[in-house]
Amino acid sequence: MSTLNTLQKLKDAGELFMPGHRACIGCGEVLAMRQVCKALGKDIIIANATGCMEIISSPFPTTNWNVPWIHALFENTAAVASGVESGLDAMRRKGRGPSQDVTVVAMGGDGSTFDIGLQSLSGALERGHNFIYVCFDNEGYMNTGIQRSSATPYGASTTTSPVGKNSIGQTTQKKDMPLIALAHHIPYIATCTPAHPTDLAKKIKKAKEIKGPAYIHVFSPCPTGWGTDSDVAIELCRLAVDTGVFPLGECVHGTYALTKHIKDLKPIRDYMKLQRRFRHLSDDVIDQIQAQVRAHYAVVRSKCGVVTN
Amino acid sequence: MAKRVGAEGSFAVAEAVRLADTDVVAAYPITPQTHIVERLSEMVADGELKANFIYVESEHSAMSACLGSAAVGARTFTSTAGQGLELMHEVLYLASSMRLPIVMAVADRALSGPLNVWGDHSDAMATRECGWIQYFGENAQEVFDLTLCAFKIAEHHDVLFPVMVHMDGFHVSHVVEPYLLPDKEELGDFLPPIDYPYPLDPNKPITMGAFAPPAVYSECRKAQDVAVNSTHGTIENVWNEFAKRFGRQYKPIETHKTEDAETILVSIGSFNQMAGVAVDKLRSEGKKVGLVRIRLWRPFPLQAFRQAVKSAKNVVVFERSMTYGGTVGPVCAEVKSALYGIKDAPRIMDFIGGLGGRDMSPKQFEALFKRAQEIFDKNLDIQYETIGVRE
Numbered sequence: 001m002s003t004l005n006t007l008q009k010l011k012d013a014g015e016l017f018m019p020g021h022r023a024c025i026g027c028g029e030v031l032a033m034r035q036v037c038k039a040l041g042k043d044i045i046i047a048n049a050t051g052c053m054e055i056i057s058s059p060f061p062t063t064n065w066n067v068p069w070i071h072a073l074f075e076n077t078a079a080v081a082s083g084v085e086s087g088l089d090a091m092r093r094k095g096r097g098p099s100q101d102v103t104v105v106a107m108g109g110d111g112s113t114f115d116i117g118l119q120s121l122s123g124a125l126e127r128g129h130n131f132i133y134v135c136f137d138n139e140g141y142m143n144t145g146i147q148r149s150s151a152t153p154y155g156a157s158t159t160t161s162p163v164g165k166n167s168i169g170q171t172t173q174k175k176d177m178p179l180i181a182l183a184h185h186i187p188y189i190a191t192c193t194p195a196h197p198t199d200l201a202k203k204i205k206k207a208k209e210i211k212g213p214a215y216i217h218v219f220s221p222c223p224t225g226w227g228t229d230s231d232v233a234i235e236l237c238r239l240a241v242d243t244g245v246f247p248l249g250e251c252v253h254g255t256y257a258l259t260k261h262i263k264d265l266k267p268i269r270d271y272m273k274l275q276r277r278f279r280h281l282s283d284d285v286i287d288q289i290q291a292q293v294r295a296h297y298a299v300v301r302s303k304c305g306v307v308t309n
Numbered sequence: 310m311a312k313r314v315g316a317e318g319s320f321a322v323a324e325a326v327r328l329a330d331t332d333v334v335a336a337y338p339i340t341p342q343t344h345i346v347e348r349l350s351e352m353v354a355d356g357e358l359k360a361n362f363i364y365v366e367s368e369h370s371a372m373s374a375c376l377g378s379a380a381v382g383a384r385t386f387t388s389t390a391g392q393g394l395e396l397m398h399e400v401l402y403l404a405s406s407m408r409l410p411i412v413m414a415v416a417d418r419a420l421s422g423p424l425n426v427w428g429d430h431s432d433a434m435a436t437r438e439c440g441w442i443q444y445f446g447e448n449a450q451e452v453f454d455l456t457l458c459a460f461k462i463a464e465h466h467d468v469l470f471p472v473m474v475h476m477d478g479f480h481v482s483h484v485v486e487p488y489l490l491p492d493k494e495e496l497g498d499f500l501p502p503i504d505y506p507y508p509l510d511p512n513k514p515i516t517m518g519a520f521a522p523p524a525v526y527s528e529c530r531k532a533q534d535v536a537v538n539s540t541h542g543t544i545e546n547v548w549n550e551f552a553k554r555f556g557r558q559y560k561p562i563e564t565h566k567t568e569d570a571e572t573i574l575v576s577i578g579s580f581n582q583m584a585g586v587a588v589d590k591l592r593s594e595g596k597k598v599g600l601v602r603i604r605l606w607r608p609f610p611l612q613a614f615r616q617a618v619k620s621a622k623n624v625v626v627f628e629r630s631m632t633y634g635g636t637v638g639p640v641c642a643e644v645k646s647a648l649y650g651i652k653d654a655p656r657i658m659d660f661i662g663g664l665g666g667r668d669m670s671p672k673q674f675e676a677l678f679k680r681a682q683e684i685f686d687k688n689l690d691i692q693y694e695t696i697g698v699r700e
Binding site: 042043044045047054055058059060061063065066067068069070071072073075076078079080081082083084085086087088089090091093094096097098100102119120122123124126127 | 332333335359360361363364365366367369370371373374375376377378379380381382383385399400403407502508509510511512513514515516517518519520521522525529
């Protein structure tokens, strides 16, 4: 499928996440979520974790969801999706439930994926449910007021990893969530951003077609939490990919591929300077982060026999 | 035809789940509930039960998976006990507020710490605010019957609430007793196929689990309270229909020799059978005593309870859990609240015992009546006593 074709199809696909939501101006996550929904199509059931996307879309008695959608708690979304998938499967065998094939999708932020919901996600991946888990990663607990999570990058200042006389901000390294998902030997894993919509749509389609659990990790810039202008979410996604901070790739049945290989990584400063959360960092610390990013990218590159861009 | 079989309470529950043609079981093993999930696993493995068994990694996920399964309209069962019920505590509120007809058997047990896997009602009482329908079975026959009824009650369109079927850990879950097991033919149309009215379905999208700002939260809560309080009639109708078909009658409040009783013991669970023996003995000695068994705990059958104890001058409560730092145990608190302010309200004394698997003999129940009489006669200002404790 050509890029133009894919874009045209995305444009023509009906809206499943409707306008009128309450996301912050310039939110990268909500752009990504709309794209994910468009790529999935209407025959889906979504289980959504507590978090920004849940709270901005469902204040009773209104809703932005034009697809069946269930929200229960913060940490149990993968388990709720397990039940949805198993329930549909059991009913189908007995001749009940929706007649068409239904794709079951779980969605959560990095807090619910990396931290509080990691156990239920691990359980659902291990059990092999036929579902797609989408993590919208904005690198912190933004809904509750910008607290650090285990997805917050080294050096970032948040309200619970504040920069101070004795601290440079977050002092731990971001957890490698896609690799944790991969350790469950699931058939499909991909990383996406809303600035690469055709890439995202293709990966969602693949996740939908492959039987078994799929894990999709979506980079989701947060202007409010990261301290950026409200018109740079797309630029930040591109910079995250081009600097090697967030490599775009996939792993199909254990075979890694970079879907956008960057031969000459841009300097990390280009990415960091747009964000207030990194503004306090000294040149030494930035150099240190730069070295880490390059080293990590080299590891990722070395795993990927296939480069598809 | 029904056959008389010998089995543990746990296996009896599993048979009810099989007869109900349950679609999804999501459960995690925990003592003393394990035999239920083991038996159900065997049934699925042998094709006797055509359900998907989700072998979740925790009770929190067990109840969460049940939410998902029930929300698409599948008949859904789980079971747990003690710490497991506590771990799913947060999710229990969702099941009731989202009106999902999940059935759960609970083999009630003590809570840590110290760690204790044996029977008492600490777990059940800790869940009494969760919005579920909760009732108790006292033996294998009762938990079989009541599990079967639970599906019919939960899924009834006038109810649509989850139901917890409580049974005492070990004393019911592990005791082998004879019970009558009906076959599919005898079950007939007692339990119709589930027809959940608001399933998650791409052909008719709905939003389930929206958040409620202050402008609507109170309205949601009141609506739920009104709804659960209006399930009394359906619960009784289902039990009456069951009685007509199978000859065993269940009531929200059941009485034993209470008609002219001056002192009535009120209790919940399988220890009622010991209490009944004590009542019979005291009656044979000319004492005017009786027993009220609370079968339906939530929603609490207020009027039936008041009616059942109306002749009593003294009400003695026996219960198997504590409220640390409270005035009395949770059952007695309910009893006092139910009887406060009514005309000629009885005097009320609470006894807490049978904790963490400790037995109660009929003799101990007799002693408890005597001790209560002493407290009433001397007008002692004692709210509750913990009995059978070495000091």
